[in-house]
Amino acid sequence: MFETVYNLYWEKVYAVCYNNIREIEPAKEMVQDIFKSLWERRHELELEKVSNYLIRSAKFKTFEYIRNKVSRQKHVTIKMQYSCSSSNCTEEHVLFNNLKEKVNILVDTLPCQCKRVYKMSREQGLSNKEIASALLITERAVEYHITKAMSVLKIKLAPFNN
Numbered sequence: 001m002f003e004t005v006y007n008l009y010w011e012k013v014y015a016v017c018y019n020n021i022r023e024i025e026p027a028k029e030m031v032q033d034i035f036k037s038l039w040e041r042r043h044e045l046e047l048e049k050v051s052n053y054l055i056r057s058a059k060f061k062t063f064e065y066i067r068n069k070v071s072r073q074k075h076v077t078i079k080m081q082y083s084c085s086s087s088n089c090t091e092e093h094v095l096f097n098n099l100k101e102k103v104n105i106l107v108d109t110l111p112c113q114c115k116r117v118y119k120m121s122r123e124q125g126l127s128n129k130e131i132a133s134a135l136l137i138t139e140r141a142v143e144y145h146i147t148k149a150m151s152v153l154k155i156k157l158a159p160f161n162n
Contacts, residue, residue, distance in 0.1 A: 002038075002039060002042065005038070005050055006035055009050070009051060009054050010031055010035065012051075012054070012055065012058075013030075013031050013034055013035075013054050013055070013057075013058045014027055014028070014031045016055060016058035016062065017030040017031060017058050017061060017062050020059070020062035020063070020066070021062050021065055021066060026065060030058065030061040030062065030065065031058075033061065034054060034057045034058060034061060037057065038050070038053070038054065038057075099157075102157065103153060103157070106152065106153055106156050106157070107119065107149070107153070110148075110149055110152060113135075113137075113145060114145045114148050114149050115149070116135065117131055117142055117145035117146060117149070118145065118146060118149035120134065120135075121142075121146055128142045128143060128146075
C-alpha cells in the first residue's frame with residue numbers, strides 16, 4: 001500500500017519541492033521527510049486525501065526551507081558585519097590612539113613658537129588670522145610655522161605609514 005502511494009506521488013512531491021527552491025539535494029531530502037512523515041502518520045490519514053496531504057506537505061516544507069535559509073543568511077550576514085566591524089573598529093581605534101600619541105610626542109619636539117602655532121591651529125581650530133592676532137605675528141609667519149610643523153610630522157611619521 002505505502003509503496004503504491006510512494007510510486008504514484010513521489011514525482012509530484014519532488015516537482016513541488018524542486019520548483020519552489022530550485023535545489024536538487026534539499027528537494028530530495030524534503031521528499032524523503034514527507035514520505036517518512038506519511039509513514040509515521042499512516043494510521044491517522046484518510047487514503048482518499050493522501051494526495052492533498054502530500055502536496056500541502058511539500059509546499060509547507062519548501063516554505064519552511066526558504067524561511068530558514070533566509071533567516072540563516074541574515075544571521076550570517078549580521079554576524080559577519082558585527083565581527084568585521086567590531087574587530088576593525090577596535091584595531092582602528094588602537095592604531096588611531098598610537099598615531100595620536102606619536103603626533104603629540106613629535107609636536108612637543110617642535111620649536112616653541114612652531115608648537116604653539118600648530119596647537120592653536122589643529123587642536124583649538126583657530127584660523128591663521130586669529131592665531132596671528134593672538135600671538136602678535138603676521139599671518140605669513142603663522143603659515144610658515146604650520147608648514148614647518150606639517151613638514152616635520154610628515155617626515156617623522158613616514159616610517160609608521162606602512
